Amino acid sequence: MSGFIRVVDAVKTFGDPERGGVRALDGVSLEVARGEVVLVIGPSGSGKSTLLRAVNRLERLDSGGIWIGDDEVTAKRADLRRIREDAGMVFQSFNLFSHMSVIDNVTLAPRLVRGTPAREALEAGRAILERVGLGDKLDAYPRQLSGGQQQRAAIARALAMNPKALLFDEPTSALDPEMIKEVLDVMTALADDGMTMMVVSHEMGFARAAADRVVFMDRGRIVEQGTPDELFASPREERTKEFLGHIL
Amino acid sequence: MTNGRRAAGIAAGVPWWLVLLVGLGAIALGTALADASYRVIFGAVARGFGVTIGVALASYAASLALGLLLGLARSSRLRPLREASTFYIELVRGLPMLVILYYIAFVGAPALAEVLNGLLAPLIRAGAVKAFQARDFSFATRAGLALTLGYAAFIAEIFRAGIESVDKGQVEAAHALGLSHSQTMLRVVLPQAVKNVLPALANEFVAIIKDSALVSVLGVQDITQIGKVYAASTFKFFETYNVVAFFYLCMTVSLSMLVRALERRLKRESAR
Numbered sequence: 001m002s003g004f005i006r007v008v009d010a011v012k013t014f015g016d017p018e019r020g021g022v023r024a025l026d027g028v029s030l031e032v033a034r035g036e037v038v039l040v041i042g043p044s045g046s047g048k049s050t051l052l053r054a055v056n057r058l059e060r061l062d063s064g065g066i067w068i069g070d071d072e073v074t075a076k077r078a079d080l081r082r083i084r085e086d087a088g089m090v091f092q093s094f095n096l097f098s099h100m101s102v103i104d105n106v107t108l109a110p111r112l113v114r115g116t117p118a119r120e121a122l123e124a125g126r127a128i129l130e131r132v133g134l135g136d137k138l139d140a141y142p143r144q145l146s147g148g149q150q151q152r153a154a155i156a157r158a159l160a161m162n163p164k165a166l167l168f169d170e171p172t173s174a175l176d177p178e179m180i181k182e183v184l185d186v187m188t189a190l191a192d193d194g195m196t197m198m199v200v201s202h203e204m205g206f207a208r209a210a211a212d213r214v215v216f217m218d219r220g221r222i223v224e225q226g227t228p229d230e231l232f233a234s235p236r237e238e239r240t241k242e243f244l245g246h247i248l
Numbered sequence: 249m250t251n252g253r254r255a256a257g258i259a260a261g262v263p264w265w266l267v268l269l270v271g272l273g274a275i276a277l278g279t280a281l282a283d284a285s286y287r288v289i290f291g292a293v294a295r296g297f298g299v300t301i302g303v304a305l306a307s308y309a310a311s312l313a314l315g316l317l318l319g320l321a322r323s324s325r326l327r328p329l330r331e332a333s334t335f336y337i338e339l340v341r342g343l344p345m346l347v348i349l350y351y352i353a354f355v356g357a358p359a360l361a362e363v364l365n366g367l368l369a370p371l372i373r374a375g376a377v378k379a380f381q382a383r384d385f386s387f388a389t390r391a392g393l394a395l396t397l398g399y400a401a402f403i404a405e406i407f408r409a410g411i412e413s414v415d416k417g418q419v420e421a422a423h424a425l426g427l428s429h430s431q432t433m434l435r436v437v438l439p440q441a442v443k444n445v446l447p448a449l450a451n452e453f454v455a456i457i458k459d460s461a462l463v464s465v466l467g468v469q470d471i472t473q474i475g476k477v478y479a480a481s482t483f484k485f486f487e488t489y490n491v492v493a494f495f496y497l498c499m500t501v502s503l504s505m506l507v508r509a510l511e512r513r514l515k516r517e518s519a520r
């Protein structure tokens with residue numbers, strides 16, 4: 001099985017390495033197959049966000065390479081627009097455009113980036129919002145929505161560009177407990193539909209229900225990976241055991 | 249709520265300084281209408297009203313446009329743009345407005361005529377246009393240009409602050425959706441930035457109304473200049489400057505109150 005997303009020996013340093021700079025990624029290699037759901041876990045500062053952000057080039061690598069399908073993300077003259085159409089991103093803090101209604105949030109990128117006619121974008125946006133359970137919130141502004149609703153709207157916004165893969169960076173960490181499920185349900189449905197997903201999250205329920213593979217990172221490296229059952233039930237590495245002891 | 253209680257509620261919210269100001273204004277107006285000499289002064293000074301408003305409005309509109317460009321350049325990713333804009337802003341903000349005014353009027357305008365003549369040299373030789381001379385630019389135009397160049401620097405800093413006040417996450421989300429830098433700036437950052445600094449921008453209009461009085465040093469017939477000339481010829485300094493002050497206060501105080509109302513509304517809106 002060849003990877004749809006391929007990360008090869010990714011290295012990323014923040015600041016001056018001579019003077020206490022941080023190696024956020026210290027030689028990470030990872031492949032994600034089409035339709036696969038990979039969960040990335042690890043302690044704070046282990047490089048999970050940096051890895052995700054490098055995949056759609058919100059962050060540039062010092063060395064190493066990343067490909068999505070045939071597109072070389074890390075190429076010097078990479079077509080950024082195309083890379084962002086390949087992989088959509090969902091953030092911990094939603095980042096909905098606060099001056100726009102939900103439907104405008106969803107239709108902005110298709111109209112601007114794809115040149116989709118407004119009416120067509122509206123119809124498509126309406127259908128996608130219906131799918132995430134926000135069919136009645138088209139004209140609401142982000143500040144009028146609960147956290148869970150905002151995150152579902154953010155997922156709809158990413159989906160509106162028809163991405164081949166979705167990257168989730170702690171999508172439920174900013175949510176009150178009672179709203180986590182509604183977001184995870186949407187994500188699980190996406191996984192069931194065959195969406196390729198990289199998810200940074202420590203939600204064990206989601207891991208068991210939807211993840212094909214769990215990757216444990218520490219200090220910029222992948223320490224260990226396996227199916228959820230393997231990794232949670234019988235971790236091999238000491239560091240993995242210790243970390244799981246904290247979160248399970 | 250009964251009408252009486254509502255009126256009391258509104259009255260409780262009215263600040264004392266405003267009551268005092270409006271009271272004094274009413275007294276001034278009353279005296280003026282009763283007193284023949286005040287009536288004459290009012291009529292005279294009022295002839296400068298259009299010039300004051302015109303200079304202020306035109307300079308404000310132009311400095312908004314120039315300030316926006318400078319503010320965008322100031323927060324640009326391109327270093328030369330950033331440095332050039334910063335250079336301009338620091339330079340202009342370091343000069344008294346009065347000096348800018350003299351400089352543009354007596355150095356800038358002749359230089360501008362030279363530059364235009366240079367650019368249009370072929371047309372001028374062909375006789376299609378007449379050569380420019382410094383006096384083709386009226387002193388009102390030069391004054392407006394000076395205010396524009398000066399205020400653009402302040403307004404650029406306001407725009408920059410607005411741009412910086414927008415959450416970085418908004419930019420990342422836009423980039424992650426495939427929007428280009430300029431699309432992100434135009435469609436996501438600027439609308440929010442402008443909204444955040446709307447009161448500050450409006451305050452600059454109040455400031456430019458007051459600074460428009462500086463054009464009087466060039467002999468432009470605004471409220472201040474007319475008042476100055478009138479007072480000097482009639483020796484009615486007290487009455488004349490009362491009237492001049494009255495005109496400015498009518499404009500500035502009412503505008504300041506509008507800005508406050510706007511501020512409150514924006515705050516309510518973002519709290520909802």
Ligand SMILES: Nc1ncnc2c1ncn2[C@@H]1O[C@H](COP(=O)(O)OP(=O)(O)OP(=O)(O)O)[C@@H](O)[C@H]1O
Pocket residue numbers: 014015022023024042043044045046047048049050051
């Ligand atoms: N823009 C940045 N500038 C400087 N250092 C950064 C930057 N982004 C990340 N880092 C550093 O890189 C390391 C990895 O950060 P990263 O955000 O990828 O970790 P993470 O695993 O996502 O952590 P968390 O669980 O807290 O989100 C950290 O030490 C962090 O401080």
Ligand SMILES: [Mg+2]
Pocket residue numbers: 048049050169
């Ligand atoms: Mg993170």
